[in-house]
Amino acid sequence: MDEIQSGLHHVDADILVIGGGTAGPMAAYKAKCKNPNAKVVLLEKANVKRSGAISMGMDGLNNTVIPGHATPEQYTKEITVANDGIVDQKAVLRYAESCFEIINELDSFGIRFQKDETGEYDVKKVHHVGTYVLPMPNGDTVKKALYRQLRRKQILISNRFMATRLLTGNDGRIAGAIAVNTRTSEFLVIRAKAVILCMGAAGRLGLPTSGYMFGTYENATNSGDGYAMAYHAGAELTNLECYQINPLIKDYNGPACAYVAGPFGGYTANNEGMRFIECDYWSGQMMQEFYNELQSGKGPVFLKLDHLHDDTVKEIAKTLHNVERPTRGRFHDNRSIDYSREMIEMHISEIGFCSGHSASGVWVDENARTSVAGLYAAGDMASVPHNYMLGAFTNGAFAGEDAVDYIAEHDFAPFDDGQVNAEMTRVLAPTKREDGIPPNQIEYKTRRLVNDYLQPPKVTRKMQLAQDRFAEVRADLDKMVVRDSHELMRSLEAQSILDCADMAAHASQFRTESRWGLYHNYADYPEKDNENWFCHTQLKKDENGKMTSFKRPVEPYVVEIDDEEMGAYENQRVEAEAGD
Amino acid sequence: MPIASTPTTVPVTVDESKCIAEKGCTVCVDVCPLDVLRISEESGKAYMKYDECWYCMPCEADCPTGAVTVSIPYLLR
Numbered sequence: 097m098d099e100i101q102s103g104l105h106h107v108d109a110d111i112l113v114i115g116g117g118t119a120g121p122m123a124a125y126k127a128k129c130k131n132p133n134a135k136v137v138l139l140e141k142a143n144v145k146r147s148g149a150i151s152m153g154m155d156g157l158n159n160t161v162i163p164g165h166a167t168p169e170q171y172t173k174e175i176t177v178a179n180d181g182i183v184d185q186k187a188v189l190r191y192a193e194s195c196f197e198i199i200n201e202l203d204s205f206g207i208r209f210q211k212d213e214t215g216e217y218d219v220k221k222v223h224h225v226g227t228y229v230l231p232m233p234n235g236d237t238v239k240k241a242l243y244r245q246l247r248r249k250q251i252l253i254s255n256r257f258m259a260t261r262l263l264t265g266n267d268g269r270i271a272g273a274i275a276v277n278t279r280t281s282e283f284l285v286i287r288a289k290a291v292i293l294c295m296g297a298a299g300r301l302g303l304p305t306s307g308y309m310f311g312t313y314e315n316a317t318n319s320g321d322g323y324a325m326a327y328h329a330g331a332e333l334t335n336l337e338c339y340q341i342n343p344l345i346k347d348y349n350g351p352a353c354a355y356v357a358g359p360f361g362g363y364t365a366n367n368e369g370m371r372f373i374e375c376d377y378w379s380g381q382m383m384q385e386f387y388n389e390l391q392s393g394k395g396p397v398f399l400k401l402d403h404l405h406d407d408t409v410k411e412i413a414k415t416l417h418n419v420e421r422p423t424r425g426r427f428h429d430n431r432s433i434d435y436s437r438e439m440i441e442m443h444i445s446e447i448g449f450c451s452g453h454s455a456s457g458v459w460v461d462e463n464a465r466t467s468v469a470g471l472y473a474a475g476d477m478a479s480v481p482h483n484y485m486l487g488a489f490t491n492g493a494f495a496g497e498d499a500v501d502y503i504a505e506h507d508f509a510p511f512d513d514g515q516v517n518a519e520m521t522r523v524l525a526p527t528k529r530e531d532g533i534p535p536n537q538i539e540y541k542t543r544r545l546v547n548d549y550l551q552p553p554k555v556t557r558k559m560q561l562a563q564d565r566f567a568e569v570r571a572d573l574d575k576m577v578v579r580d581s582h583e584l585m586r587s588l589e590a591q592s593i594l595d596c597a598d599m600a601a602h603a604s605q606f607r608t609e610s611r612w613g614l615y616h617n618y619a620d621y622p623e624k625d626n627e628n629w630f631c632h633t634q635l636k637k638d639e640n641g642k643m644t645s646f647k648r649p650v651e652p653y654v655v656e657i658d659d660e661e662m663g664a665y666e667n668q669r670v671e672a673e674a675g676d
Numbered sequence: 677m678p679i680a681s682t683p684t685t686v687p688v689t690v691d692e693s694k695c696i697a698e699k700g701c702t703v704c705v706d707v708c709p710l711d712v713l714r715i716s717e718e719s720g721k722a723y724m725k726y727d728e729c730w731y732c733m734p735c736e737a738d739c740p741t742g743a744v745t746v747s748i749p750y751l752l753r
Contacts, residue, residue, distance in 0.1 A: 097714070146707040146734040256711075278711060306752035309728070310710065316730045317709045347752045423731045427748050534679060577679075582711065582726060 098580035100527050103282030104520070108508070109137035109252075111499045112273060112288035114259045115322065116140030117148015117315075118485055119475030119492030120294035121242045121251075122198075126496035128249040134500060137286060138251050141258035141278055141585065142317060145243055149296060149315045149452070149476065150485060153236035155356050155419045157209070158222070158484045160199060160230045161192040165219040168192035170226050172655045177664050178224075178379040179455050179481050180611050180624070182335065182632060185654050187462040187480045187491075195490045199230070202489065205241040208234045220359035223377040224664055229355055235419040257284055258585055259321070261519045262291060262329040262471070265509025270329070270470035272511070274519045278585040281527065285516055287508050290470045290499040293458065294492060295322025297340065297476040298596040300589070302446025302551065303543040304349045309536070311349050313342050313445040314476075319589035320596040322477040323449060323458065327595060332459040332467040332634045334479045334648070336603035337616045339552070340450040341383050343397070346443035350421035352399045357412050362401045365439060366394040373668050378453055378482075380613030385668045386444060387552075387614050398439035409436045446543075447551055449596060452488070454615055455481035456603075459634060459648075464495035467636075470506060472499055525576075526587045532577035535587035542569050542594050550600050552617040559601045566598050598643065599635055606645035607633050686724040687731055687749045688713065694743035695721040704735035704744050 110131075113124045116138055124138045140147050161171045171192040176183050199217070203209055210218040210231040221227040232238075246253065257275040263285075265271040272287040299314020310316040327333060343364065345352045354364055354376035366372050366389050373385050389397050401409050413435060417425030433440065451457040457479035464472045472495040473479075475488035483491060526535070549562035573591065578584045609625035610618045632648040690704075698720035705713045705722060712726040713735060722744070729749055736744045747753075 142709045142711055143706050146738070147709050151709050151730075151732050151734055152737070304752070306749075308749050308751040310730055311749060311752050312730070315709060315732070316728070348748070349752065422733050422737075423746060423748060426746075427753070430748060430753050531679065579679075585711070586728075 097279055098582045100281040100581055100584065103280065105282065105284050107137065107284060107286050108135070109286055109288045110134040110503045111136045111290045111292065112286050113138045113292045113294060114273060115148070115294035115296060115475070116144035116253070117294065117296055117475065118150050118488035119495070120292070121246055122489045122492035123292045123294060123474060123496035124251045125245050125249055126493040127500050128251055130497050130500040134503065136251050138246065138253050139257050139259055139275055139286070140253070140255050143255045144246065144253050146239055147317070149318065150238050151315060152422055153238045153419045154232060154485050155235050155353060155415050156232050157199065157230040157486045158355055159228050159482060159486055160217070160219060161195055161228065162199070162217050162219055162230070163196065166226045166228055169655045171228065173657055173661060174223055174226050175482050176653070176655070176657055177662055181630060181662065182455070182611070182650060183481055184461070184651055186651065187460065189654055190462040190494070191480060191483065191487055191490050195486050198486065198490045198493060205245055207232070207238050207241045222355050222358050224375045229359070231356070232419070233415065254284070258588060259325065260523055260588055262325050263511050263515055264329055265511045267509060268469065269506065269509040270468055271509040274516060276523055276584065277581065279581050281581040281584055283520055289503040289506055289508055290472065292472040292474065292495045292499060293322045293326060293477060294475045295477050297448055297450035297452060298323050299448045299450065300593055301448045301543065301596050301600065302546050304446050305443065306347055306349065309540060309543070313344055313349055314448060314450060318476070319592050320449065321589065321592045322473065323599065324592040324595040326458040326466065326473065327599065327637055329468055329471065330637055331471060332636045333599065334457065334459040334632050334634050336449060336456045336599050336635055337607050337633065338380070338455045338612045339447045339600070339615045340454045340456070341447055341614055342378065342445040342453055343383070343386055343442055344445050345424065345427070346396070346441045348424060348427040349445065350424060352440060352442050353416055354399060356415050357399060357401060360408050360412055361404050362399060362412060364442065365398050365400040367396060367398070368394060369400060369439065371670050374670055375668065379665050380454070380615035381665045381668045382613065383444065383615065384613035384617065390444065397442045399442055400439045401435045402438055406436050447546065447600070450476045451479055451481055452476040452484050453482065454612070455479065463498040464491050465498065470502060470509070523584070523588065526578040527584060529577040532575040533572055535576060535578060535583055535590045538569060538572060538576055539586070539590040539593055542566065542590065542597055546597050546600070550597070550604065552614050553619040554604050554617065556605060556620045559605055562601050563598070566594060566601070569594060602643050603633060603635050603645060684727045685750050686727050687729045687747045688724040688735060689745050689747070690722045691743045692719060692721045694741045696741055697722045701740065703738050703740060707734040707738050709734070
């Protein structure tokens with residue numbers, strides 16, 4: 097079924113949502129709720145039923161702001177501090193004010209969250225200061241519940257269509273998108289008044305230490321296509337040098353879930369079984385300590401559960417082995433690792449872009465608007481920091497609702513049809529060759545170079561070498577060959593990955609300071625420099641098609657933070673005890 | 677330049693005695709986020725065509741007859 101066929105189809109939509117994982121379905125659903133007459137199309141390169149980062153559900157909400165447990169102001173402070181002050185607080189605050197409503201709505205969809213005896217949400221403390229983590233013991237129901245709502249609202253779902261480029265109108269507004277079928281290579285041109293990008297993280301950027309290309313921390317389907325598409329459409333991306341690097345189960349390369357184990361008494365430990373970080377909440381500062389411990393004589397790092405009661409360990413294992421990444425149990429069974437008897441070896445992930453856990457992404461405001469009129473972004477690819485799954489839902493909702501207002505005042509943007517022809521030529525070029533380099537080799541080489549030269553600690557000379565090598569790989573794209581529609585999808589992903597690699601190298605060299613702990617640990621500029629770099633760093637494609645970076649001031653805070661609070665995440669290391 | 681095929685042991689296996697793909701079932705093929713499963717034209721059964729697995733499990737969880745098993749890919753086992 098994967099033969100390459102020719103075909104070109106056209107469809108019109110009021111609102112086009114690209115990506116059927118977490119933010120996308122919610123954006124489409126909310127748009128349709130607000131305007132039932134709007135034609136809303138949801139495009140997905142896999143199948144909405146099981147696509148995206150939450151394919152198998154999620155074990156908890158990491159960032160709830162539930163009355164009685166946390167306030168929106170407190171949450172905004174916490175996220176501001178965890179991000180070294182470089183945040184657009186308005187977007188964080190709006191999320192914090194609205195997410196409780198979304199939790200209740202998800203609960204009404206049948207996604208059950210943990211409640212105590214009195215029926216109240218059973219929130220746990222994991223962060224440095226506040227209490228935000230809400231377990232989801234039945235978190236495997238998420239995708240099914242969402243899918244039911246999409247069917248109920250009669251959202252038009254197009255599975256197996258991979259968007260490749262956005263269409264830009266003559267007046268600079270968004271005009272739609274071009275997509276290619278991943279099973280037939282037929283094209284679909286979608287004219288749209290508004291487009292919402294919900295295409296996930298750039299999770300296939302670095303190479304996992306196992307060398308298995310698809311054994312990434314993020315769902316390997318999230319190859320950074322959204323970042324690349326937004327870039328080529330002229331949208332601003334922000335703080336890309338604030339990489340995502342996560343703690344994980346070594347080799348398995350999936351989350352160890354200290355957030356799940358923490359409330360039960362589990363924690364991250366060194367080879368002596370000792371705690372070395374104050375708090376397991378992820379931040380660049382925490383990751384720096386994790387990295388330091390790995391490199392030290394006290395490495396590697398472990399998740400420690402072996403001091404807990406057998407029943408407690410069973411309870412933790414039940415969540416770890418049933419939701420989010422259920423093959424964790426199989427991985428440890430293969431190695432005969434019993435959590436009650438020994439610690440679980442951890443490591444750090446390959447680098448990526450993902451606002452879900454860090455702060456990089458396509459620049460959006462508190463309405464999920466990008467810098468291109470009519471173009472929105474939400475979820476892991478948009479810039480609202482630390483937004484996790486609940487942020488994807490909430491910001492997706494903002495995008496869907498704002499897009500409804502936008503299309504009430506904007507008709508289709510006229511665009512030059514030449515864009516379609518040029519894109520079809522680009523996409524199909526590897527299918528026209530008889531032999532050459534297959535996409536998996538282009539991708540492997542790019543990602544191997546990312547590991548060699550872009551991982552922190554960052555060094556200018558290394559990043560320059562990376563750029564030279566990336567340019568050579570880019571020249572090799574003219575020799576790339578694909579033999580079926582599936583490989584065509586991979587060839588497009590490989591090009592997105594190369595674009596993201598170039599953006600990572602470019603953005604990292606622009607910010608000549610160190611910030612966000614390990615995420616932007618720049619060896620040539622080891623100090624934080626608030627005088628020159630207390631700002632966002634934007635990256636975009638300029639009028640001449642060149643990659644360019646510039647500063648964007650941090651908007652005045654809406655929630656004030658004093659100097660003492662600002663340092664809360666700086667001292668992550670457990671203090672040595674007297675006589676130690 | 678000819679393209680070589682390099683052998684790999686695939687993580688997703690299908691018990692052909694249980695698989696009902698020949699009756700029109702395509703559940704595992706449909707739900708895979710990476711789209712790596714196909715129905716064999718020869719056997720009429722599902723199989724892993726591309727070794728590009730995130731060992732995420734929808735194929736196994738959603739199979740109506742319990743025919744699909746996801747193992748950890750050898751390189752990281």
